[in-house]
Amino acid sequence: MPRKIPASRSATTGFFAASRQVLNAAGQEVPLTTAEYNILHVLARHKGQVLCRDEIIALSKGRDWRCYERSVDGLISRLRRKLQPQDGTSHFIKTVHGTGYTIAPL
Template sequence: MVRPNVLVLDDEIQITELLEMALSEYGCDVCTVSKISEFQNKQAEQAFDIYIIDLGLPDGNGLSLIQELSQNPACGVIIVSGRGADTDRIVGLEIGADDYITKPFKLRELVARVHAVLRRTQRHRVVQQDVAHATTDSTADTTSTIQFDDYRLDLGARLLFAPHGGEIELTTAEFNLLAALLNRRGQVLTRDQLMNAIKGRDWESYDRAVDSLVSRLRSKIPAPSRRSHYIRTVHGVGYAFSLPSNDRVRDHEG
């Protein structure tokens, strides 16, 4: 069995030594660095299955790295930070991290969370392989779009276009949340379901993170003033994407 590769970025030597020891015993190949520049050099040399990143670093902030890594769903990202405020956790999850662990932490808990993220990345690889095997015609165009009113969501290019044709910029988490709601339009999705759709998290969700994403989507995708927004709040449960009965959502393949 191939051993998972883990890259740890933290400027505290005691933390990196503990993580290397614990994760090596778990069955991972672990590489540790203390600066963003060293991280980028290692990343250029090889791909890693899991990235464990501290936010406060001597040569910058780890958030920019996490945003970049979140574009690749085949890898997992865990934040390990001394910042324990809810706002820090929410921001970290919104920009694409799989999990957020506050220092000090228990090694067994961290190993368990690494295992959970690995399950998510492995599931993604299986899905991608299934898709590849199912595509027997090399000339087939697998691009699909979803239209609602005059908005158009391009799932292949991961872009949202406004009624006037211009692009509406969405973060990775915003796009994933909107796609999840549209793919199951008319159904009520719980915050846990939406959190799982955003990054496939196996741990506790942060309700405020989902609420914040929904609020931002509502501001970026205004509905006609004659009615409430497309994303409907179902109090005590979660959210649903809905349109008036005389409007339609259209799926296009090809």
């Protein structure tokens, strides 16, 4: 069962506005699917905290929503591609092996 996690106060990461399903990557607006938006929003609200797949699912869709945990991995991969700077530098969304995902500090 996922642990209760307090949300951080800001849901804005500097390039992602919670009010829209787009992000600003390299000066261009990039559209997000609803699932991508939900996951990025959850990670932004819990910036600096490591969330496991179950927590990401519960916080983005609710505890009763059923999906494969690996679906989160696929969505994270798609988000990383959309967030990837053209110079190929490291990912904004970090994997904490054996634990989950977090948004890296800028």
